[in-house]
Amino acid sequence: MNTGRIMAIFEKDLKEFTRNAMLFTTILLPIILAFMYSRMGGGEEALPAMLVYLIVGVAFSAILCSGIMTMMAEENEKNTLRGLMQSPASMLDILAGKSLVVVLMTAVSLIISFLIMDVAFEWSIASIGGLILLALFFLNVGIAVGLTVDSVATTSVYLLPIMFIFGFTPMIETVVPDSDHFIRRLTDYLPLYQNISLHGEETAVPLLILLAWTIVSFLYVMWAFRKRMSDEEK
Amino acid sequence: MNEIRVSEVIGKENEQTIAFEPGESAVIQMPVGYINRITGMVKNSQSIFLLESSMPSYNRLTVREQLRFIAKWHGSELKVENIIRQYELEPWQKTQLSKCTEEVIQRMGYIHAMISSQKNILAVDPLHSATVNNIHLFHKALQQMKRTGKAMVIITQSTEEAFVLSPDICKLNEQGLKPVATDDTSEEPNVKLKRLKAKYQDKTIFIDLEDIEYIESNEGKVLLNISREKFVMEGTLAQIDEDLRSYGFYRCHRSYIINLEKVKEIISWSKNTYSVVMDNPEKTKIPLSRTKYNEIQELLLHH
Numbered sequence: 001m002n003t004g005r006i007m008a009i010f011e012k013d014l015k016e017f018t019r020n021a022m023l024f025t026t027i028l029l030p031i032i033l034a035f036m037y038s039r040m041g042g043g044e045e046a047l048p049a050m051l052v053y054l055i056v057g058v059a060f061s062a063i064l065c066s067g068i069m070t071m072m073a074e075e076n077e078k079n080t081l082r083g084l085m086q087s088p089a090s091m092l093d094i095l096a097g098k099s100l101v102v103v104l105m106t107a108v109s110l111i112i113s114f115l116i117m118d119v120a121f122e123w124s125i126a127s128i129g130g131l132i133l134l135a136l137f138f139l140n141v142g143i144a145v146g147l148t149v150d151s152v153a154t155t156s157v158y159l160l161p162i163m164f165i166f167g168f169t170p171m172i173e174t175v176v177p178d179s180d181h182f183i184r185r186l187t188d189y190l191p192l193y194q195n196i197s198l199h200g201e202e203t204a205v206p207l208l209i210l211l212a213w214t215i216v217s218f219l220y221v222m223w224a225f226r227k228r229m230s231d232e233e234k
Numbered sequence: 235m236n237e238i239r240v241s242e243v244i245g246k247e248n249e250q251t252i253a254f255e256p257g258e259s260a261v262i263q264m265p266v267g268y269i270n271r272i273t274g275m276v277k278n279s280q281s282i283f284l285l286e287s288s289m290p291s292y293n294r295l296t297v298r299e300q301l302r303f304i305a306k307w308h309g310s311e312l313k314v315e316n317i318i319r320q321y322e323l324e325p326w327q328k329t330q331l332s333k334c335t336e337e338v339i340q341r342m343g344y345i346h347a348m349i350s351s352q353k354n355i356l357a358v359d360p361l362h363s364a365t366v367n368n369i370h371l372f373h374k375a376l377q378q379m380k381r382t383g384k385a386m387v388i389i390t391q392s393t394e395e396a397f398v399l400s401p402d403i404c405k406l407n408e409q410g411l412k413p414v415a416t417d418d419t420s421e422e423p424n425v426k427l428k429r430l431k432a433k434y435q436d437k438t439i440f441i442d443l444e445d446i447e448y449i450e451s452n453e454g455k456v457l458l459n460i461s462r463e464k465f466v467m468e469g470t471l472a473q474i475d476e477d478l479r480s481y482g483f484y485r486c487h488r489s490y491i492i493n494l495e496k497v498k499e500i501i502s503w504s505k506n507t508y509s510v511v512m513d514n515p516e517k518t519k520i521p522l523s524r525t526k527y528n529e530i531q532e533l534l535l536h537h
Contacts, residue, residue, distance in 0.1 A: 005307055008307040016295065079290045082290065083284070083350065084307060086351070
């Protein structure tokens with residue numbers, strides 16, 4: 001890891017991110033949703049955790065995950081990394097720099113959304129830890145897909161299912177209203193629901209399930225990285 | 235990887251190698267098939283910087299931002315301001331790369347190769363449709379890279395382009411790598427004639443001397459060039475040179491005879507690399523031997 005290089009990529013991609021309309025508008029998505037939801041309840045009672053986490057899910061999938069995926073896909077498509085790559089370490093620097101950009105952008109968007117929604121509930125250590133695990137999960141998935149696709153167009157094939165299953169998880173309740181349905185029992189294990197549960201009494205089990213998701217995402221990203229590196233050497 | 239084995243390129247037994255030597259630049263002319271093969275071999279090598287005539291760039295960055303990024307990434311000591319000045323990019327520095335001309339993009343590639351921390355540079359057709367200005371700037375980048383101890387191998391399809399880069403070039407073909415000789419001995423003229431005879435498919439055609447732009451010898455064949463067309467001629471270049479000398483033709487290089495009437499200008503790219511620019515729409519650049527630089531000027535004035 002080379003801090004100078006990470007910063008070089010960070011500065012470059014921050015400029016590219018803000019000048020790319022497709023990426024930049026993703027920041028607005030959670031903010032607009034937050035605005036709509038905060039008006040729904042008449043603005044008097046506090047918003048339920050489910051809605052807050054829906055915004056978190058949207059922000060993580062639409063900015064964190066899709067942002068890094070799109071930026072990597074664009075580099076692959078235009079072959080712009082040629083000339084920059086000198087060793088596998090260069091790729092780690094590139095990924096780190098880009099991750100910083102999307103993390104920053106997601107944080108900005110979420111903070112504004114939370115301010116608009118006037119989120120009142122307490123953030124315990126467990127729930128913050130859960131949020132970090134969830135962020136890592138989305139970041140890993142985004143990087144892994146970004147390493148394997150060769151064009152921006154292909155990312156949407158991956159992005160849509162990721163957004164619907166992992167980002168908009170609470171929406172499943174409106175599609176399948178029967179809480180005993182086997183789909184609902186299956187979706188109870190999805191990461192976003194664990195974050196909601198972390199605000200209840202029981203924290204150990206949801207944290208473990210979240211950790212399992214994050215570990216799986218790490219395995220995915222390691223596989224994608226190895227595959228990419230062996231392709232580069234051919 | 236510090237060398238490319240010739241046997242891998244031509245697919246035949248061969249002991250030769252194309253070596254990257256620090257502070258040196260080798261210019262090699264070869265068929266396009268070999269160029270593609272070498273490009274494929276080098277593409278994923280992390281120790282060789284591959285400079286192609288059109289380098290991919292970050293379209294949303296401005297020229298200045300891209301240069302700053304490259305310099306920072308490669309940990310270069312060079313000042314972006316100086317580079318912009320040296321490479322005549324001042325008018326473009328605040329323009330996004332997506333809006334820059336091909337000329338600027340090509341120039342950015344030269345600069346990237348120069349700034350890169352990679353020591354070995356493989357340039358593929360770097361002067362492809364380059365402007366005169368870019369040819370000058372490429373020479374400048376070459377000098378800078380030599381000074382910093384970089385090793386360069388330049389491969390190109392066109393012999394003329396190769397001679398624009400250096401007076402001493404090599405040729406790669408099925409037989410392997412061979413230097414192209416540039417010096418020659420001249421003899422006295424003796425025959426008179428008005429037209430030249432050339433072959434076109436199964437016909438023999440006669441061409442007026444004043445229509446001829448230049449005559450080249452390539453792979454053992456003598457080719458007569460008239461406005462974008464090439465006709466095969468019989469005989470050797472030395473013989474034709476002898477015949478044409480008193481008709482305003484001049485052998486400016488071992489492999490080229492030019493019609494002095496059709497010369498537009500002479501460009502010196504570096505201390506001993508010269509080109510004669512023909513007065514045709516393509517502005518063909520014919521190599522000029524360093525030993526003939528003074529003589530041709532005399533001839534162009536008095537002939």
